Amino acid sequence: MASAQSAPSKPTLIPARIVTNPWIVLLVLTLGFFMILLDTTIVNVAIPAMEKGLNASFDSILWVLNGYVLVYATLLITAGRLGDSFGPKLMFIIGLAIFTASSAACAFSDSGSQLILFRVVQGVGGAILTPQTLSMLPHVFPPEKRGAAFGIWGAVSGLAAVIGPTLGGFLVTNFSWQSIFYINIPVGILAITSAVFLMPEVRSATRHSLDIPGVVLATAGLLLVLYAIIEGQKYNWGPIQPWLNFSTGPLRWGLISIYSLIVYGVVVLAAFVWVETRVAEPLLPISLFHDRNFTVSNLTGSAVGFAIFSLWIPLTLFLQTVLGYTAIHAGLTMIPASITLMLSAAFAGRLADRINGKFIIMAGLGFASLGVALLAHAIALNNTSWSLTFPLAVVGLGMGCTFPPMLTLALRDVNPALSGVASGFITTTRQAAGAVGAAIVGATLTHSLASNLPARAADAAAALPPAYRRPFVDAFRAAASGAQNLGAGQSHHVPLPSSVPPAVASHIQALSRGVFDTSFLDATRPSLLVVVGALIIGAAITTQMRGGRTAGEARRDQPASKESEPELVAVH
16 A cells, blocks of 8 residues: 555645735634634533523524534544645635635524524534645645644634633623624635635645545544534433333443444444545545554544543533633633643744654643643632632643644644645544543543532531431432533522521521532542543653654755645746
């Protein structure tokens, strides 16, 4: 089998209509990427307003988020391959156009089902756009500048995380939930216009055919696995439909159950791998994985994706449920992590052009795991935003140091003709690992909470009159059995009959609040330690990366003819 580096011919780079400046190209790419990231954080804040404004159920409104994520994650690999075939500029513009148009449609939705439909279309546009923002960079930046470019690309995620919750809260509070989609329209039009005139075209040297069986199998397999993971908590990791249900130990199966869907998805993905080894032009060339750094970087990226996506679940719930923060206040509390992520990503990208990026990644994962461990130690019932500033800043510092050198090493030796599908796979693994992380950390949180509530209630009941002790404990046992439903806005009160004297009722409710808050605190800490474990595993995996020369050293050793770069062709 031919290697991923030698199989395709090198592409041709056609200058932009106005100017071909790599930093201007990066600015245009990050503008589109920033819009995608910003939209995600803004929509999270607007969920309650959407639920009320559309008179929709909470479960249906959750699919405003889940539908987008599901489609986005399943189409990234295919979108990356389309970029290799038709050029990243064209696919970037198409993705932007779909995303911008669907944003307008979301704003005009008058029902929950319409909004979910147009969010799914948004996910298609986002999936088409995202891989192109990475795959274009190796075409326009020389090796010794790519680390800095990836650093700026990574810093954009930190900036979006800083601005998103605050901007979303401002728009929803002062205007309406529709305004979070209206804002995408002028930004999208600006990005499309800029891309048309300022981005070069990358033209493939050979005509490609799309691997339709590969597209179908990859999409179906990812869809099954990710749907099951996203919906697992809702169905308590059991049957979805009451057909042929059975149990094996603690696992509850069925013809259509969460675990059976995961198995079906894994089987389909195994068939996808088998097909890819036998077709002439696969959707995902298996030869990509002959590159050790590409393979190891994706494994490390999975660990980091697991950590990033799952870290904010217990922390956000603790801030809102226990400390009573609003969504905006919780977002502002996390700003230190976003700021240090943004700054360290830009610095780490430049540093990766000078020293071996492997050691930067390991240092970053070390800082990130230390920060999360400090966070697990620092959280308390009397927390203020300031008391979490230092741990969160350390987390952001570490996270920012991982992505730029990781991307540099992952794509360093990949043939530019395959940079699109490689970028799509990198993003897919991170999204899938994030979904798994959210599920595992969420399950850890609810399991710990369910275990803690009855024990804490039994301890607290000793302070009550004997007649009220057993009902108090029984109420928390019932709450523990439904712990998966506890979250932001959950009531801390125990239902009481009107016959209870006011003084006793007040005492019971105060104890109830203490039981719930202490139990949630006790459950949050082990959830955060799961994240620490994922980061440590990522650091261990990173040791297997191949060192070699820095990008700058590789560039200086190349002959003056620059044969390794994409060919630049003037078009009149």
